[in-house]
Amino acid sequence: MPLIDIEVIQGVFSDEKKRAMISKVTDAMVSVEGEAMRGVTWVRIKEVKSGDWAIGGQPLSAADVLKLAAE
Secondary structure, eight states: OOEEEEEEETTSSOHHHHHHHHHHHHHHHHHHHOGGGGGGOEEEEEEEOTTSEEETTEEEOHHHHHHHHHO
């Protein structure tokens, strides 16, 4: 039974987008393992507090990510 963790910065993704992530990641796993595994494929979205995620030593906020997505 697969367990997939997705970590994102809190405040970046709406509930609708998180549901889409869960659905699409589940579909991807089922495409590899077979339809019988759909009911036992777990997907968790873990949200990291804005500013508690860093790249290259620089903290990244939800506003930073949203700005990048808008470019």
